[in-house]
Amino acid sequence: MNEIVIISDIHLGSDVCQVDRLYKFLDKIQTQTLIINGDLFDSWDFRRLRKDHWKILKKLRQLSDKIKVVWISGNHDGPAEMVSHLIGVDFVNEYLVNSGNKKIVVLHGDIFDNFISKYPLFTKFADKIYRLIQRYDRFHNNQYYYSNLAKRNSKTFLRCSEQIADRALQYCKDKNCDIVICGHTHAVLTKTSEMVEYYNCGCWTESVCSFITINTGNVEIKNG
Numbered sequence: 001m002n003e004i005v006i007i008s009d010i011h012l013g014s015d016v017c018q019v020d021r022l023y024k025f026l027d028k029i030q031t032q033t034l035i036i037n038g039d040l041f042d043s044w045d046f047r048r049l050r051k052d053h054w055k056i057l058k059k060l061r062q063l064s065d066k067i068k069v070v071w072i073s074g075n076h077d078g079p080a081e082m083v084s085h086l087i088g089v090d091f092v093n094e095y096l097v098n099s100g101n102k103k104i105v106v107l108h109g110d111i112f113d114n115f116i117s118k119y120p121l122f123t124k125f126a127d128k129i130y131r132l133i134q135r136y137d138r139f140h141n142n143q144y145y146y147s148n149l150a151k152r153n154s155k156t157f158l159r160c161s162e163q164i165a166d167r168a169l170q171y172c173k174d175k176n177c178d179i180v181i182c183g184h185t186h187a188v189l190t191k192t193s194e195m196v197e198y199y200n201c202g203c204w205t206e207s208v209c210s211f212i213t214i215n216t217g218n219v220e221i222k223n224g
Contacts, residue, residue: 001030003099004214006106007224008037008183009203011076012056013048016205019056025211025224026059032067035095036060037183037201038074038108057087064088070095074183075110100217102178105171109182109200112167113160161185165200169193179219181212188221 007025011017042048063069069089071077084091094107164185172180179197186203188210199219202210209224 001032002213002215003031004033004035004097005029005031006035006037006181006201006212006214007204008108008201009039009074009186009205010036010056011039011042011203011205012053013045014042014205017042017053018204018206018209019050019052021209021224022204023052023056023059025209026056026063029063031213034063034067034069035106036069036071036089037106037181038072038110039076039183040071040074041077043076044078060089061087072106072108074108075113096177097214099214102217103176104179104181104214104219105175105177106181107168109164109168109184112164112171112182113184114163161187161189161200165189165191165198166193169196169198172196172198178217181219190221 007022010022012019060069064087069087071084071089071091072095073091073093094105097104097106164182168180168182169191172178173194173196177196179199181199181201183201183203185200186205187200188202189198189200191198197219199212199221201212201221202208204224211222211224213220213222
């Protein structure tokens with residue numbers, strides 16, 4: 001039994017959400033607290049939710065009757081207070097954890113992304129292109145080869161991920177915390193600065209899905 005499990009960037013309503021894998025993961029989860037670290041939804045057009053996507057929300061409702069479930073606001077989630085009540089979870093901007101002798105702050109990480117605020121139209125366009133590449137990979141059973149290749153070779157993406165990590169580390173220091181955990185970039189990443197640790201828990205939209213466990217102050221990234 002884990003103290004805490006963190007998942008992020010599920011993007012229900014998108015064609016690239018790994019919904020079957022996520023349902024199996026949630027069905028077997030063993031934790032006292034589940035944190036959804038932003039972007040549970042891809043957009044607020046609920047017409048895009050398929051039947052199997054609604055099953056995820058039903059599963060979260062069932063889990064919330066047994067364990068604590070926290071939903072952290074992501075840039076795709078919008079004003080989710082009403083939906084959070086329907087599925088029985090707390091909806092917050094960030095969440096503080098005390099585990100072992102560690103103080104941990106968990107937040108989505110979009111507040112550290114200056115690129116979105118500076119270039120909103122380009123960001124939306126690039127996001128649509130990336131989703132099309134992911135859809136192509138999925139249709140042709142390419143194990144997300146081209147989308148992963150695009151991500152690895154995007155200097156803007158790599159630079160953005162590093163900048164978000166650096167800003168998150170500074171935010172963590174300012175709050176006198178030991179560890180900060182983000183999502184948003186969809187990229188598993190760890191970084192340390194002046195004894196402060198940064199973790200990114202990846203996403204559930206690609207062939208390798210990932211999650212984070214926290215036990216007695218120890219943070220681990222695992223594949224789902």
